[in-house]
Amino acid sequence: DVKVTQSSRYLVKRTGEKVFLECVQDMDHENMFWYRQDPGLGLRLIYFSYDVKMKEKGDIPEGYSVSREKKERFSLILESASTNQTSMYLCASSFSSLRQGRQPQHFGDGTRLSIL
Amino acid sequence: GNSVTQMEGPVTLSEEAFLTINCTYTATGYPSLFWYVQYPGEGLQLLLKATKADDKGSNKGFEATYRKETTSFHLEKGSVQVSDSAVYFCALSDQFRAQKLVFGQGTRLTINP
Numbered sequence: 001d002v003k004v005t006q007s008s009r010y011l012v013k014r015t016g017e018k019v020f021l022e023c024v025q026d027m028d029h030e031n032m033f034w035y036r037q038d039p040g041l042g043l044r045l046i047y048f049s050y051d052v053k054m055k056e057k058g059d060i061p062e063g064y065s066v067s068r069e070k071k072e073r074f075s076l077i078l079e080s081a082s083t084n085q086t087s088m089y090l091c092a093s094s095f096s097s098l099r100q101g102r103q104p105q106h107f108g109d110g111t112r113l114s115i116l
Numbered sequence: 117g118n119s120v121t122q123m124e125g126p127v128t129l130s131e132e133a134f135l136t137i138n139c140t141y142t143a144t145g146y147p148s149l150f151w152y153v154q155y156p157g158e159g160l161q162l163l164l165k166a167t168k169a170d171d172k173g174s175n176k177g178f179e180a181t182y183r184k185e186t187t188s189f190h191l192e193k194g195s196v197q198v199s200d201s202a203v204y205f206c207a208l209s210d211q212f213r214a215q216k217l218v219f220g221q222g223t224r225l226t227i228n229p
Contacts, residue, residue, distance in 0.1 A: 004159075031215065042122075042205060042219040043160075058216070090159055097215050102148045102167045105209075105217055107159035 003027070004108040006091050012114045019078040021111050023091030030096035032074035033105060034058075034066065037088040049074055050096060081115045088112050118143045122206045122220030129196055130228050137191040137223050139180075139206035147208040149173075149182050149189040150217070154203045163191075163204070198227045 007022035025032065031050050035043040035058075045058030047066040055066050063085060067075045074093075078085055089112075092105040123138040141149065148167045152160040164173030169184035178193045189206060206220040 033216075040221055042221040043217075044219075045216060048216060092160075092217075094215060097212065102209070102215065104150060104162045104165055105215075107152075107161070109157075109159040 004091055004093055004106050006089075006108040006111050008111050009109065010112050010114075012116060013078075013081050014116055015081060015083060017078075017081050019081050019113070019115075021076040021078075021089055021091075021113070023074045023076070023093075023108060024072055025074075025093040025106070026072065027093065027095075027106070028071065029093035029106075030071075031094045031105075032068065033092040033094075034064075034074065034076045035090045035092065036060070037090055037110070043090060046076065083115050086113060086115045118147065118208060118210065118218045120206050120208055120218055120220040123223050124221075125223040126226060127223060128226045128228065131198055132195045133227075135191070135193040135196045135200075135225070137204055137206075137225070139189045139191065139220060141187050141189065141206075141208050143187075143208055143210070145210065147210055148215070149180070150207045150209070151178070151180055151189070151191050152205045152207060152219075154205065154222075156202070160205065196225075196227050198229050201225055201227045 003026045033048040034046045049068045065077045091108045094105040095103045119142045150165045151163040153163045164175045166173040166182035172181045207217045209215040
């Protein structure tokens with residue numbers, strides 16, 4: 001079974017702090033994604049990566065950055081946390097369509113982040 | 117750009133009732149379509165998928181058919197159970213390398229015994 005592991009289930013931070021959310025997958029997936037989930041808005045893509053050291057902006061990248069130094073790990077960084085970044089954050093991974101054709105994304109259990 | 121519109125919730129049904137959750141999409145090219153389910157306190161799990169027109173995805177008694185002519189992918193189940201209570205997301209992915217997903221807003225389903 002594919003395993004996508006997010007480092008924390010719950011996290012509480014203060015405004016202005018630098019926050020790191022970590023995600024690790026064990027299936028040699030090329031693609032990795034970070035979403036945030038808010039009531040009534042579904043999931044919105046923040047950033048994604050289709051290879052090591054490659055990253056691309058999603059729909060709502062403002063206030064976030066990412067790092068992918070190894071294939072299995074994708075980090076989301078809140079440079080200076082603000083209260084409007086309080087949300088559920090979900091990491092996902094998938095094979096590249098170049099390798100496996102059309103494949104679904106596999107999700108972690110999420111990190112519920114509160115910024116006070 | 118691509119978008120997904122999903123039936124507004126919440127939806128409340130009695131056990132053994134018939135379920136339909138509507139999903140329509142707007143997309144260029146040839147997207148794949150998915151239904152994901154999120155149980156309380158968990159991440160999203162793939163429920164079913166369809167990769168081309170007229171494909172039918174099915175799993176755990178749920179079904180959805182990729183209808184290109186109506187740009188729809190409605191989720192159905194003939195007889196729901198209390199354990200089906202969850203949030204359901206319709207999504208599409210583009211055909212490019214990263215296969216980014218675009219989600220609907222989610223539909224919360226509650227099944228009463």
